[in-house]
Amino acid sequence: MRIILHVDLDSFYAAVEENRNPDIVGKPIVICMYSGRSKDSGAVATANYPARERGIRSGLPLRIAKARASPETIFLPADREYYKQISDRVMDIMRTFAESFEQRSIDEAYLDVSHIGGYDKAVKQSKALKKTLLTKEHLTCSVGIGPNKLVAKMASREEKPDGLTVVQPQRARTFLAKKPVEKLFGIGPKTLAVLQEHDITTIRDLAKCDLDMLKREFGDRKGRLLKEHAQGKDIEPVSEVIRQQLSRLGTLPKDTRDIATTKKKLATLIADLSKHVTKIGVTFRTVTLITITTTLDMQTRSQTLEKPSRKRQDIVTIIDQLLKEYFKEHPQVRLRRIGVRVSSLTHPTQPKQQRALSDFSSSRR
DNA sequence: AAGCGCGTTAGTC
């Protein structure tokens, strides 16, 4: 029997900013993603708990967040590069507490601790992890312990912030049963709408419902998965995920179909993306232009290279061509946002730093 | 039948 931990750092961006500047500790803090269109355009990346009390949470437009905020609220621009540095250190600490490890996002990870044998010991391990993160990085987290990733994830949400929730295998089904179905990880607005038509409102309803109906509505695989998840079943292993794509997306200063304006924005995005490609040492074969129109409809068009590349110029050439085509085929539309993606990646076999050393020794042979 | 290239949709943080 497996024992899985899900660890979720509490309002991570805001917590990092509090550590960087003790003066703001205790105040409501809102970390913002500014789009640059106007002074207050953009969205909330993270809000700390005092700010959440006033209904300010991730994804909320800044204009609304400002209207809800109390006067002492601190608004800060997101400094993702810095948060990534801290996150890397935190992940390295967490990794040492697990047999296998899977980072899910900048602030979340799964740990397989089956080897320690027993939930009591898993709880002790979790407490030790929480203590280490607090003393070494001044961060709190919420931990869920369960028989698989799905249950662990649902458990970590149960008590926040600084929580620790255990759901033993025999309790998994009841733990989920009474919750509204949209709380099940993986169910968003579209899936919810379909389920509602079948009078499925709780996870219990989903766990008991007709499998063939689910397969008809969602396809074989997703149908099966929905029912299993509702029953607290999940066999996904905990294992490191390999990046499959890298992208940069930006908002244009105004809705436009002007080539010069869009190219200028694209040049910045490509420069940034290319830097990232170099930094992690990957190569790519596919380059994609992402366009988002005034009506927020997204389209993509892509081109695949014959041979893997790491060159910025290859991205530029392809994107230029795709952009030209796009405007030709859409003579009316104006764009709101634009982006670039590289995929079909190949990763260096060793981390960049070690590779530099081994390259050096082999070149001296 | 399997795999690739291309594009879309849905979901998460």
Next chain:
DNA sequence: CTAACGGACTAACGCGCTT
């Protein structure tokens, strides 16, 4: 309960084409 609205990522799927 939904709409206002950022950016980065994954997974799944459908289609046409090739192997």
